[in-house]
Amino acid sequence: MPPILALLLATLQFLVSTNAQNDFKQKCLAFKPDTLTQSSILQILEHIPANTSLAFPGNDESCNRASQLISSEACRVALTIPTSNRSGIVFELFLPTPEEWTGRFLGTGNGGIDGCIKYEDMAYGLRHGFAVTGSNNGHNGTSGFAFLHNPDIVTDFSYRSLHTTATAGKTLVRAFYGKPHTKSYYIGCSGGGRQAIQSASLYPTDYDGIIAGAPGVNFNYMSSWRASFYPLTGPKNSSDFIKAETWQGLIHDEILRQCDELDGVRDGVLTDPGLCAGIFDPETLLCGEKGGQCLSEKQVEVVRQVFSPLHGENGELIYPGLQPGAEVRATERLLSGTPFPYSEDWFKYVVFSNPSWDPATWTIRDATVAEAMNPGNARSWPDTLAPFRDRGAKMMIYHGGADQQITGFNTERFYHRLSSSMDHTNEQLDDFLRFFRIPGMGHCSGGLGAWQFGQTGAAGVEFEPGMNVLAAVVDWVENGKAPEMILGTKFVNDTVDMGVDYQRSHCRYPFRSTYIGGDSKDVDSWACKLP
Numbered sequence: 083m084p085p086i087l088a089l090l091l092a093t094l095q096f097l098v099s100t101n102a103q104n105d106f107k108q109k110c111l112a113f114k115p116d117t118l119t120q121s122s123i124l125q126i127l128e129h130i131p132a133n134t135s136l137a138f139p140g141n142d143e144s145c146n147r148a149s150q151l152i153s154s155e156a157c158r159v160a161l162t163i164p165t166s167n168r169s170g171i172v173f174e175l176f177l178p179t180p181e182e183w184t185g186r187f188l189g190t191g192n193g194g195i196d197g198c199i200k201y202e203d204m205a206y207g208l209r210h211g212f213a214v215t216g217s218n219n220g221h222n223g224t225s226g227f228a229f230l231h232n233p234d235i236v237t238d239f240s241y242r243s244l245h246t247t248a249t250a251g252k253t254l255v256r257a258f259y260g261k262p263h264t265k266s267y268y269i270g271c272s273g274g275g276r277q278a279i280q281s282a283s284l285y286p287t288d289y290d291g292i293i294a295g296a297p298g299v300n301f302n303y304m305s306s307w308r309a310s311f312y313p314l315t316g317p318k319n320s321s322d323f324i325k326a327e328t329w330q331g332l333i334h335d336e337i338l339r340q341c342d343e344l345d346g347v348r349d350g351v352l353t354d355p356g357l358c359a360g361i362f363d364p365e366t367l368l369c370g371e372k373g374g375q376c377l378s379e380k381q382v383e384v385v386r387q388v389f390s391p392l393h394g395e396n397g398e399l400i401y402p403g404l405q406p407g408a409e410v411r412a413t414e415r416l417l418s419g420t421p422f423p424y425s426e427d428w429f430k431y432v433v434f435s436n437p438s439w440d441p442a443t444w445t446i447r448d449a450t451v452a453e454a455m456n457p458g459n460a461r462s463w464p465d466t467l468a469p470f471r472d473r474g475a476k477m478m479i480y481h482g483g484a485d486q487q488i489t490g491f492n493t494e495r496f497y498h499r500l501s502s503s504m505d506h507t508n509e510q511l512d513d514f515l516r517f518f519r520i521p522g523m524g525h526c527s528g529g530l531g532a533w534q535f536g537q538t539g540a541a542g543v544e545f546e547p548g549m550n551v552l553a554a555v556v557d558w559v560e561n562g563k564a565p566e567m568i569l570g571t572k573f574v575n576d577t578v579d580m581g582v583d584y585q586r587s588h589c590r591y592p593f594r595s596t597y598i599g600g601d602s603k604d605v606d607s608w609a610c611k612l613p
């Protein structure tokens with residue numbers, strides 16, 4: 083092509099794209115979202131050019147999200163929407179350009195008891211052509227203080243904020259593009275995983291495809307389980323307190339000595355921590371005559387209890403124990419000699435409505451009280467998802483095998499609960515719900531395992547169904563291709579730019595990732611087998 087023609091063409095392309103951008107910008111700024119959702123108040127309406135570092139000056143500092151890179155062009159809408167006469171939500175919607183919109187709708191969740199919008203997940207969905215919503219779940223920041231004497235804010239946290247957001251978001255999407263979305267999806271982990279289960283249970287038509295990561299279900303008892311650690315370990319200065327170095331050195335080493343090779347590979351990962359929980363014996367660490375690094379009798383008992391299920395006042399199992407292998411990072415919170423902050427706030431501001439309640443006084447009696455109260459119906463422990471199943475919706479659940487905040491054993495328990503109460507075989511559950519265990523992964527991310535599979539906004543993997551959980555649930559919903567396994571990727575030093583360390587196929591429960599020989603970093607050296 084002669085240079086002059088090439089220049090003309092380039093100029094033309096530039097003008098066309100600039101015009102499209104101007105059109106989209108005008109369309110965005112002319113949008114009247116607050117007239118479409120009842121009683122809402124417009125907070126922000128702005129056009130975001132591609133590759134903008136978007137700042138959130140009003141965002142609560144405890145959310146630790148001062149800005150977010152938005153890589154594709156969008157129209158941003160922020161509203162406040164009342165949910166009762168004493169509560170309301172901050173609602174956010176990112177709308178891609180009509181050219182980039184796939185027709186899909188995506189909801190994003192929160193974490194813990196927080197009211198932090200996961201802007202990284204919103205940016206992630208936007209980047210892949212979803213119209214994406216997020217909300218503050220009824221209050222701002224990570225503290226539970228807002229719950230005090232306001233059960234409506236607790237209800238928002240439990241399920242209402244997510245449902246309100248889905249409803250408003252879909253209405254606005256239809257108005258903005260002049261046609262409704264095609265399919266709706268949800269992605270969340272931890273507290274966001276709990277919201278996922280609430281949504282499927284209470285509002286089964288809200289989402290067609292749901293990703294529930296490390297779900298904080300059986301929430302009342304989970305809060306008690308977390309609260310039980312501080313009275314168990316004692317504060318940092320108590321005489322038998324087990325220091326982080328001891329958990330990470332002595333105790334972790336002994337767990338690896340007893341359990342690492344149960345899966346056939348000495349790699350620091352317990353592929354199925356359930357095998358270890360059944361046999362691990364901390365007694366070997368008891369100080370004897372030899373001396374050296376060791377544990378007192380009381381410390382041995384603490385270690386034993388940390389890895390044991392929590393039983394209720396009547397001796398019934400209320401929550402399973404920590405997974406062996408999770409102790410390394412559990413020293414950050416559960417084993418830190420300080421109260422678990424979310425549980426402390428939940429008991430203070432919700433269960434007891436008493437800001438001076440002392441978390442050191444927690445006893446199993448308090449677990450009974452919280453469970454009976456079930457504030458805001460936050461239990462999140464359904465025994466059926468039949469309406470969700472019957473309308474053809476799909477759910478993928480995942481949970482790390484070294485989760486330092488919510489034991490992965492509870493998700494196995496949830497799976498068995500659904501299987502037995504719905505009277506479903508694994509194959510029948512597989513039709514609409516699949517659970518993937520991620521060996522060596524911590525809480526939602528991180529760890530020695532192959533933990534990157536598109537579950538968070540920081541995804542370093544391609545948007546391919548085989549290796550990306552969001553793409554996988556889309557493929558399941560839209561093309562009927564159910565995910566057999568998830569290919570996880572471990573990057574060198576967890577740094578995408580440093581290249582792939584290894585990949586592993588994560589099996590759907592109850593299949594277990596099983597070493598069959600060869601280089602253990604080779605994906606073909608492992609197979610999914612029934613135990």
Ligand SMILES: *[C@@H]1O[C@H](CO)[C@@H](O)[C@H](O)[C@H]1NC(C)=O
Pocket residue numbers: 132133153
């Ligand atoms: C945004 O940045 C990426 C990476 O630097 C680049 O590939 C892309 O072309 C940019 N997009 C626009 C619209 O500038």
Ligand SMILES: *[C@@H]1O[C@H](CO)[C@@H](O)[C@H](O)[C@H]1NC(C)=O
Pocket residue numbers: 125140141142172218221222
């Ligand atoms: C919550 O934060 C938003 C900004 O993200 C702000 O508009 C709103 O007023 C805050 N709400 C409260 C109760 O502080």
Ligand SMILES: *[C@@H]1O[C@H](CO)[C@@H](O)[C@H](O)[C@H]1NC(C)=O
Pocket residue numbers: 166167168
């Ligand atoms: C708020 O609504 C409740 C019903 O949900 C009602 O009982 C109460 O009187 C209302 N309070 C105010 C201040 O309007």
Ligand SMILES: *[C@@H]1O[C@H](CO)[C@@H](O)[C@H](O)[C@H]1NC(C)=O
Pocket residue numbers: 317319320
């Ligand atoms: C331990 O520290 C707490 C403050 O965190 C203090 O109140 C308590 O007296 C200390 N106990 C001992 C035995 O030093």
Ligand SMILES: *[C@@H]1O[C@H](CO)[C@@H](O)[C@H](O)[C@H]1NC(C)=O
Pocket residue numbers: 575577
């Ligand atoms: C590995 O990552 C950490 C941050 O997570 C960084 O401090 C360190 O320098 C990295 N190491 C290498 C070799 O890049």
Ligand SMILES: [Ca+2]
Pocket residue numbers: 341342343344345346347348349350351352353
């Ligand atoms: Ca191993």
